[in-house]
Structure formats: C-alpha cells, structure tokens
Amino acid sequence: MKIRIPATSANLGPGFDSCGIALSQYLSIEVLENAAEWKIIHSLGSDIPSDATNLLIQTALKVAPDLSPKVLKMTSDIPLARGLGSSSSVIVGGIELANRLGNLNLSQKDKVQIATEMEGHPDNVAPAICGDFVVASYVDGEVHSVKHHFPMCDVIAFIPDMQLLTSESRSVLPTSIPYKEAVQASSIANVMIAAILNGNLPLAGRMMEKDRWHEAYRKNLVPHLEQIRLLSHEMGLYGAFLSGAGPTVLILSPEEKTDEMVRKLGKLSISATIHVLSIDQEGIQVF
Structure with missing residues (x-):
C-alpha cells in the first residue's frame, strides 16, 4: 500500500487560516512489511x-x-518549514495510515475534522485531504469545508533557502485589530473567494495582494515578497502572495508568461529554489 499526500498553500492572502490549495509536490508513504x-x-x-x-x-x-x-518507507519533495504544508501532509498521512491499517472507514469529513483538531486550523489539512481549492472554518470545535475548482494557471513557487518556522511567523501577528479594519479585511477575502468561484483570476489576484490579516505584519520576515510582487506587476501576472506563514512566495501566472517570470526570478539576489507547480485536484490518494 502506498499513500500520497499533496503539498498545500494556506491563506492565499486574505483567506487567513481558512483558504488553501493543494499543489503538485508530494509526501509518499509506503507500507513494506510487519x-x-x-x-x-x-x-x-x-x-x-x-x-x-x-x-x-x-x-x-x-x-x-x-x-x-x-x-x-517515506519520501517527500515538500520542503520543510517553507510554508508548503510539510507538517500538515505528515498529519494527514498518519490519519490515512491509521484509517487503512485499522479498517476505520473514515469519511472525508471525518478525516478533515480529526486533522483540523490536531493541526489547530483547517487551511492546510483540508486541501491536502480533499485536493484543489478548499474554504473551511473551525468554530466551536466543528469544521465546515467547501471544495471548488481553482481556475487554470501555473503556480510558480519561489522557495528561499532559509527556513521560517510557523511559530516564529505567528509571533509577529497582533492579538486584535480594530473592528473597522476587520470588516475591510473580511470584505477583501469575500471578494477574493467569489472571484475564484467565477474563474476571475485577475480580480482574485488583486484581492490576494490586499490582505489585511497577516502579510503586513510579516513583511520584515519576508522582504523578498515586495520585490516579487513588483516583478509580477511588471509582467502582468495575476498575483503574488505568501504561502502559509512563508517564506515561500507563490505567483499565479498565465502559462505563456511563466518561463519569462522564472528567468527573472532566477536573477534576484536571494538564494532560492524555483518550481513551476500545478493545482492537485485529487488530494490524498491510496494505491
């Protein structure tokens, strides 16, 4: 038996702790013997x-x-502590391992609930389980999630060589924000989600870059975000945003502009790996 779990990117800017996508990098777990x-x-x-x-x-x-x-046997091409759901993929893999070896017959909803309780929020684990684009909430111990098709595009991952632990990245966030600002932040997230549902990536990308929940507080930890965003605007791409807590930045790109953007990213003075990924539509798979 082999279990395969995709990488994920959480938040998509304003969808903080709620929105996520599954990506075409994978953790694989193979059961060999007793x-x-x-x-x-x-x-x-x-x-x-x-x-x-x-x-x-x-x-x-x-x-x-x-x-x-x-x-x-465990193999993975998901980089550790880079904002691509490496720990979430392991948690999801562990739940599926228990499900299969223990004959638990867990539903997809069961798995999302268990994984969210373990992780603390659903933004990474839900798309790892379900695939594609997932919007989820975790309130009063109950998880609600909706999966939807993410519009076709290339996803360029700019992965700096430095690690950034989620705990460190969360430590710079405020404990509260003013009510008026929260309303604005919520409206930006709502429009971003609606644009994705309508297949309107230009609008979705603009909303992703207007996040009020977390990116402004984390900008000193990820100074390369602004450089990449300016480059993305020059190229006419859809948008660039922090992947999870960072330091990875994802850029949504029309296919015909991807190669040139990758070349320009390669000329930046930041030591990084660049991958061109796609949306994984299936989520966890068992072979």
Missing part, C-alpha cells in the same frame, strides 16, 4: 525520526492506538 517495532526508512535528514517518535506514527497511534508496527 515488524516488531515501528521503523521508517527515509533520506530526509537526521532531524526526522525513523522510529515511533516520528509525527507520522504519533498521529496514526492517536487515531488508532492498537495498530501493529510496520516498516514504512
């Missing part, structure tokens, strides 16, 4: 545990405590 104790074969670095202390196994055992140990 074992006396849990073992994970991977080449993801010494910081990632290879035993039952791994987040994947910890998650699976929270969902199904009586699972018998296995030897697993």
